[in-house]
Structures are given as C-alpha cells and as structure tokens.
Amino acid sequence: MKEIKAVIRPNKLPALRDALIAMPGFPGMTVSKVEGCSAPSRHVTRHRIKDELTDYTPKVRIEIVAPDEVAEDIFRRITEVAQTGHYGDGLVWMTEVKQAAFIFKTTPGAPDL
Numbered sequence: 001m002k003e004i005k006a007v008i009r010p011n012k013l014p015a016l017r018d019a020l021i022a023m024p025g026f027p028g029m030t031v032s033k034v035e036g037c038s039a040p041s042r043h044v045t046r047h048r049i050k051d052e053l054t055d056y057t058p059k060v061r062i063e064i065v066a067p068d069e070v071a072e073d074i075f076r077r078i079t080e081v082a083q084t085g086h087y088g089d090g091l092v093w094m095t096e097v098k099q100a101a102f103i104f105k106t107t108p109g110a111p112d113l
Contacts, residue, residue: 001097002071004064007036008082008090013060016081023077025070030063038088057088065100 008016013031020026035056066074071094078092 001100002066002068002094003097004062004066004071004075004078004092004094006062006078006082006090006092007034007059008062008078009084009088010058010060012082012084013062016062016078019077019081020064020074023070023073025067026074027064027066027070032061032063034059034061059090065097 010033017029020029036059037055037057062078064074075092075094082092083089
C-alpha cells in the first residue's frame with residue numbers, strides 16, 4: 001500500500017479530480033487548502049519587506065492511500081494532469097504505508113461493506 005501526496009495549483013484540481021475518479025480502483029482522496037513558496041533560487045530578488053511576507057501562493061494538497069496495483073498509475077496521472085510547464089506547478093511524492101484501515105461503526109445487523 002502506498003501514500004501519494006501532491007501539492008498542486010488550485011485551478012488544476014477539477015481536471016485532476018475528474019481524471020482520478022475515472023480510473024478503475026481509485027480509492028478516493030483528501031484535499032486541503034495550503035500555501036507555499038518555491039526555493040529561494042527560483043525567486044527574483046526581493047527588495048521590500050512586504051514582498052518577503054506575501055511571497056506565499058495558494059495551493060491544494062492532495063492525500064491518497066492506494067493499493068500498490070494502482071499507486072503508480074495515480075502518481076503518473078497526477079503529474080500529467082497537474083503540470084503547466086512553469087515553476088510553481090507543485091510536487092508529488094509517494095511513500096510506503098505499512099498499515100491502514102477505514103474507521104467506521106457498523107449498526108448491529110447491518111451488512112459489511
């Protein structure tokens with residue numbers, strides 16, 4: 001099992017959501033609003049303190065825990081759909097998950113999901 005995380009531009013989220021939902025075996029995702037900035041070497045020199053304090057741009061963070069069989073395809077799909085070819089497109093990474101379980105309470109007599 002793998003955990004795939006990505007930080008992308010917010011305007012890419014609708015297309016990415018559609019692309020991922022269309023994939024067989026897609027397990028769902030968690031989406032959070034975040035802010036970020038790129039490495040200092042990619043920035044133009046800032047001369048005012050206001051520029052230093054407002055250097056963050058809105059991003060979206062996506063988290064997905066997926067079976068090994070679909071994890072590589074999800075990773076590839078994110079990188080394909082989220083790119084614009086410019087600095088600040090985001091970052092995608094994947095890590096091993098030792099164990100995961102859904103948390104829910106069943107009603108007595110209810111069928112298992």
